[in-house]
Amino acid sequence: MRTVYVNGEYLPETEAKVSIFDRGFLMADGVYEVTSVLGGKLIDFDGHAVRLERSLRALEMASPVTKDALLEIHRELVRLNGIDEGMIYLQITRGAPGDRDFAFPDPGRTPATVVLFTQNKPGLANNPVAKKGIKIISIDDIRWGRRDIKTVQLLYPSMGKMMAKKAGADDAWMVEDGFVTEGTSNNAYIVKGNKIITRGLSHDILHGITRAAVLRFAREAQMEVEERNFTLEEAREADEAFVTSASTFVMPVVEIDSARIGTGAPGRVAPRLREIYLEESLKTAI
The missing domain is CATH 3.20.10.10 (D-amino Acid Aminotransferase, subunit A, domain 2)
Structure with missing residues (x-):
């Protein structure tokens, strides 16, 4: 069973939950990144972090986590799940401001939803x-x-x-x-x-x-x-x-x-x- 990250907590994947009112679920109001892992290390992490910030700005979303904090979360998930070759999926949504509404709140007023999980992919580099x-x-x-x-x-x-x-x-x-x-x-x-x-x-x-x-x-x-x-x-x-x-x-x-x-x-x-x-x-x- 994988350990995943949801809003500051490392949890078994079966215990991970987000609100049914989350705008990522209702409106696809969110962004994501996928970082590869080879030899237990992150490939092009800096580039993904920069693009993540760009996507957030384009959607007028406040960044809920620093680059350094994201790096530590990525590394901890690699460690906890024993990933040698695979990927880490990161998703940030505008969160759950309340009831369903097309209009979204001002940036930073509603806590974002931050989710990360790993995918183990042995043989990723030597894909036949x-x-x-x-x-x-x-x-x-x-x-x-x-x-x-x-x-x-x-x-x-x-x-x-x-x-x-x-x-x-x-x-x-x-x-x-x-x-x-x-x-x-x-x-x-x-x-x-x-x-x-x-x-x-x-x-x-x-x-x-x-x-x-x-x-x-x-x-x-x-x-x-x-x-x-x-x-x-x-x-x-x-x-x-x-x-x-x-x-x-x-x-x-x-x-x-x-x-x-x-x-x-x-x-x-x-x-x-x-x-x-x-x-x-x-x-x-x-």
């Missing part, structure tokens, strides 16, 4: 799927306009993953005005002529922490990176494709809408980026 790559489908992107805020509004991404599953694929890329925005829970990339192409940062996509690290490592390795919109047709004609996220790191994509990408197997760039990312991120893990 990365050796063969994943298959994806394309779906229309019909989400709200502020995708850069990491909110708990995940119904459509969840539906997208189910669409992929029903189609015999692993995941989905979302498309808007003919251009790929991102995956259901990851950032999307193609490789053409040794150039890595990915959509630039804006309100249209999540500002991925793994994305930022991977692009930095790619440039340091003298790889060419171009941040711009790309179409599904470009993706189908690419030499390679891949996704990045905190849970998959760098994952090759070998098929889009049943069309083979490149040779239909992971190419040279994505596996090398995965190798570099894991190597470099472990050096700075805390």
